[in-house]
Amino acid sequence: MSDPAFSLDPQLAADTVAVGELALSHLAAIDHGDYPWLVLVPRVAGAVEIADLGDDATRLMAEIVSVSRALKRVSRCDKINVGAIGNVVAQLHVHIVGRWHGDPAWPKPVWGTPIRKGEAAGFARLRHAIAAELELASIG
């Protein structure tokens, strides 16, 4: 399923590395040394709010659930934070972030805090482990 008019927002493209393609969404990761941080971007041109997806909202929820479970298994995090904010980049995207009790921002959300890049090998391991958990053809 693909919307030929969809293209990934340039800011999202610059801020993330691709993990793979789900049925509805492009799955990407943000390189942050403190948190495993994934982003789902439904490939629906012009979508800004979740409500813009219509019937595809159900599919987005299924992908939020499967990505959350994969992230928990891979990272063994204590909590998953999910957010669809979009105040800076309008293109609809959903953050799925692994958190630990006592991590640097705990218990505050990580959105709006500065990004601290991690080491490249760890970030690549995360992307490949998530792709493997979700049985995606890894493109990262």
Add this chain to the structure above:
Amino acid sequence: MSDPAFSLDPQLAADTVAVGELALSHLAAIDHGDYPWLVLVPRVAGAVEIADLGDDATRLMAEIVSVSRALKRVSRCDKINVGAIGNVVAQLHVHIVGRWHGDPAWPKPVWGTPIRKGEAAGFARLRHAIAAELELASIG
């Protein structure tokens, strides 16, 4: 549909005012003078992550969509922010917050910022308007 073992977390009960009951979730509002702020709490005992809902995750998504649309119609906000965080209160709850370009926290998320209570009449109007939009028996 009701889980007899469910009860609203005492902290959520203290921080919110009830708006009404949807098929899956208790709908409540947080009194903030700067933002119309709603909270959906699925009535599923023990749920912490969205993934804990199983098949009910689809129903939660339908309620996120209908509440988002109601909030946009009632508040005429520019953007909806949706978040399932739960780092402080573990009981699964989803924030649905109306935002405007140039509001006090824009473009940052509102979570983790101090709450500034608004005037009581405006808060009551919001709750009643949302209940009316969703055709709920208003309990606020």
